[in-house]
Amino acid sequence: xxxxxxxxxxxxxxxxxxxxxxxxxxxxxxxxxxxxxxxxxxxxxxxxxxxxxxxxxxxxxxxxxxxxxxxxxxxxxxxxxxxxxxxxxxxxxxxxxxxxxxxxxxxxxxxxxxxxxxxxxxxxxxxxxxxxxxxxx
Ligand code: HEM
Numbered sequence: 001x002x003x004x005x006x007x008x009x010x011x012x013x014x015x016x017x018x019x020x021x022x023x024x025x026x027x028x029x030x031x032x033x034x035x036x037x038x039x040x041x042x043x044x045x046x047x048x049x050x051x052x053x054x055x056x057x058x059x060x061x062x063x064x065x066x067x068x069x070x071x072x073x074x075x076x077x078x079x080x081x082x083x084x085x086x087x088x089x090x091x092x093x094x095x096x097x098x099x100x101x102x103x104x105x106x107x108x109x110x111x112x113x114x115x116x117x118x119x120x121x122x123x124x125x126x127x128x129x130x131x132x133x134x135x136x137x
Contacts, residue, residue, distance in 0.1 A: 008060025015052030
């Protein structure tokens with residue numbers, strides 16, 4: 001597995017653990033109320049699991065598995081940028097909302113997430129190609 005995929009997948013697993021923990025706390029709080037403030041974890045729960053876990057896992061595996069140019073993965077700089085943007089975005093949008101940060105902070109998080117999608121697309125686009133005719137699938 002390439003180094004960047006390992007970072008993506010490790011970070012995705014951290015978000016999975018935190019997201020499930022937040023979900024578990026909220027679920028517990030529904031049955032046996034612990035503290036009303038636990039409901040504030042909902043935006044972080046959603047952001048961590050939908051973007052921090054599922055999207056990030058997909059990016060990590062895609063970086064690993066998409067067709068290569070012989071042994072090269074092409075320009076990897078935008079893919080590394082996507083790693084930092086998606087993680088910054090998830091924390092700003094998710095924890096920002098959970099901690100009651102002002103709307104521009106959450107907006108900035110979303111902009112970073114969108115930037116991550118764009119940066120990864122710039123990296124991956126040339127790698128999305130059919131097999132050459134002489135190679136059987
Ligand atoms: C990949 C897995 C998961 C995803 C993508 C996910 C996503 C979501 C989303 C989008 C909501 C908001 C639903 C709404 O407002 O209508 C939500 C709410 C919630 N989730 Fe999850 N979730 C996941 C796993 C879990 C797990 C494992 C737990 C518990 C251990 C959990 C507990 C909750 C609770 C308690 C709520 C609040 C429900 C309510 O409004 O009463 N979630 N989740």
